[in-house]
Amino acid sequence: MLTFTEIQYMLTKNxxxxLSIFTLFGFSGIGYFILSFSDMHSYAAIFEAESPYVDIVYGLVGGSVLAALGLAVLQIPALKKVGEFYQQIFTKIHLTWPDILFYSFCAGVGEEILFRGAIQPFLGIWVTALLFVLLHGYISLKDLPKSIYGFFLVFVAAAFGYAFEWMSIYTAMAAHFVYDVIMFSYLMRNANQQADQNSEGE
Known part of the structure; x- marks a missing residue:
């Protein structure tokens, strides 16, 4: 899932x-730390799967469906400003396809290990999903449209949770990865189109 909030207006690509590298390794480390206190759940158990490659395929398909729903939600007139907000971030940072794939991979792996692998066994699917969205800053009392989109993302995060519960962490990782890739690419394309229009208007 996308992790931009208002503070990221100030972020450079570096x-x-x-932050993406920290998400990949730091979040994984935090997940290991959390599970080190548990006698019922182990870090190694997160990665157990009977058919990881099949699980990845299911995750890619499911994540693509969720992303299509996310794009449809952003087309709702009342929520268009949400998409425009993130689009402005892309206009400033100038992301490339390698950037998108790298950021999406780091988020998909690191965040799923921490939230689905280490936190969900203790808090459950829905509480973990809500915590995930709250920590990303998508729900704000001052911004109703973004909060509405945030509640949609709670369902997306819960879907990742069920993917982990019913299949494996690889399903959740793949779904999260492809969701972010599609959303990133959509916003990047719109940002590039807006930049081209601004150039033509000058």
Whole structure:
């Protein structure tokens, strides 16, 4: 899922790259730390799967469906400003396809290990999904449209949770990865189109 909030207006690409690397390794480390206190759940158990490659395929398909729903939600007139907000961030940072794939991979792996692998066993699917969205800053009493989109993302995060519960962490990772790739690419394309229009207007 996308992790931009208002504070990221100030981020450079280098800072965003650093945060992505921290998400991949730091979140994984935090997940390991949490599970080190548990006698019922182990870090190694997160990665157990009978058919990881099949699970990944299911995750890619499911994440694509969720992303299509997310794009449809952003087309709702009352929520268009939400998409425009994130689009402005892309206009400033100038992301490329390698950037998108890297950021999406780091988020898909690191966040799923922490939230679905380490936190969900203790808090459950829905509480973890709500916590996930709250920590990303998508729900705000001052911004109703973004909060509405945030509640949609709670269902997306819960879907990742069920993917982990019913299949494996690889399903959740793949779904999260492809969801972010599609959303990133959509916003990047719109940002590039807006930049081209502004150039033509000058």
């Amino acid at each position: 800072q965003l790259t650093f």
